[in-house]
Amino acid sequence: MxxxxxxxxxxxxxxxxxxxxxxxxxxxxxxxxxxxxxxxxxxxxxxxxxxxxxxxxxxxxxxxxxxxxxxxxxxxxxxxxxxxxxxxxxKSYRPEISTRSLKRRADVEEVLKKISKTTYQDYLTFMASFEDRDAAGLDRKENSGNERAVKWLQEEFEKLSYQTSLHCYKARRYAEECNVVAMRPGRELPNEWVVVVGHLDDVGHHQAGADDNASGAVALLEMARVLNEQPTARTLVFLAANGEETGLVGSKAYVKSLSESGDLAKVKYSINMDMIGYNEDGVIDIETNNEFEPEAQWYSTQVKTYTRLTPNITMPAWGSDHVPFLNQKIPTILTIEHWDTKTPCYHQSCDKLNTVAWDYAMEIVKLNVAVSLLKAGLI
Structure with missing residues (x-):
């Protein structure tokens, strides 16, 4: 050293x-x-x-x-x-948070009670069973793990009564490369969106990618399930992004499409969940760019308010689907396992279900449900 x-x-x-x-x-x-x-x-x-x-x-x-x-x-x-x-x-630091700033909202607490570890485990177990969810698999064979994951996520969001569509952006040999987009319009401010992101692809190891990033992708489903009957002022959008492991391809394409359609200005806030399933020390990294440091500090307060985790703020942002939103100056936070003690199976074939820290993952789901409610506005 x-x-x-x-x-x-x-x-x-x-x-x-x-x-x-x-x-x-x-x-x-x-x-x-x-x-x-x-x-x-x-x-x-x-x-x-x-x-x-x-x-x-x-x-x-x-x-x-x-x-x-x-x-x-x-x-x-x-x-x-x-x-x-x-x-x-x-910058990398653990912020000082006054206990006087920790004000739990009773209406948020009631919604958090609906979160189910069993349901989350079922979702994650099923998604991790798909072979080779890497986007390149769409060029290797029909009915690839990536294609099946996209179809399954689409079906699950539809079961929850969300307005669900595929955002396809790249031709492949056997199937198009697509994101899954699920939307629930806001009651009062439908043209203001809170977008929650988790990438669905992995690096291509056989029946692996449990932490990276089935853990974040199925967190979208559990959040959508918990929030589907809870009205909000703003519109909620869940984006299961594809092609993250090949250069944030899906999230870049989605942001580009919003810009071209004129909808990008509707996105008022974005949350990204990537690798939320491995824990050694109860710390969660809260990542953004320097211009949104106050937002990271606010987010850290919600960590202490609604979870048992310890927040660590890190800047600048890199390497996941929060970056395209930040590049458009949209307030965006990545929630990710503490990188100092990240999974030893990162991008390896051992990234399987037996490494998942279920209680830790549920704390991050809880955090992001709470933040989604606070940013979208409970009614």
Missing amino acids: NRRLRLFAVLGALLLLTGTALRLSAFGGNDPEPLYLVVSHHPHDLDALAAVTLPYLDEGRLKVVRLRKEFGELTPALQSLLRRVRPSEL
């Missing part, structure tokens, strides 16, 4: 004790050498980057490097794994 990383580790330990925001600018924001955020933590990508980079810091979801050569000398594939950042953008 180099001197800078040791200093970061020491300050990180102080951070846990004090709750004070840790800012990379404390290490010297005028450093002339460019810094790059690594935006893929897939093992193969990290191996490829190791040959051309030098570590600068490694703290949870913040993996920052310097380059051994000029950026323009890297292959396009390697360039796509890096995003230039300023030191002041990089």
Whole structure:
């Protein structure tokens, strides 16, 4: 560990004790050498980057490097794994939250009582049984695991009486690549939307991808089930996004389609659930970009209000379906398992049901039901 990383580790330990925001600018924001955020933590990508980079810091979801050569000398594939950042953008901390700010709403609590771990387990067990949910499977064979997952999610949302459609955006050999979109119009503000996202695809291991991201995709179903009879002022939209593992393809296509139709301005808030099923320390990462740091702090207050988890704020955003919404300046939060102790089966064939921490996942479902109600407005 180099001197800078040791200093970061020491300050990180102080951070846990004090709750004070840790800012990379404390290490010297005028450093002339460019810094790059690594935006893929897939093992193969990290191996490829190791040959051309030098570590600068490694703290949870913040993996920052310097380059051994000029950026323009890297292959396009390697360039796509890096995003230039300023030191002041990089933050990871556990916020101080006053107990006086923890005000549980009785009407929210009543809805949370409807959440069922058994139902969630049934959903997740079924979805994890599909073979090879990767989007590339649509090119390999008919009736692929990805195609069947899309059809099943569509049917389940329809059973819950949501206005459900497929948003197809890419031709494949055997079936189109599609997102699943389920909508329930708001009673008072139907043209203001709260969008909840979870990607349905995985990296293609046989009957795997339980945590990444069947855990988040079926959380959409459980949230939709709990909220289907609860009227809200704003419209609720559930987006089961495809192609996340191949570059956020589905969520980018969805946001683009909203922009082209004029509906993007309707999206007032977005929540992303990715990898919510593995736990070692009861911590949840709350990720966004710096401009929405106050929103991350508000979200963290809801973590302490409605769950038994500990929030950790991390910025900037990368690597999941919250990014296309943030790029359009829409307030968006990623809820994801604590990256310091993420599943050891990340993007591996062992990402199966026996690794899922059910109670932890239910706390995150509870959190996002509460936030959805608060942002959409209970009636």
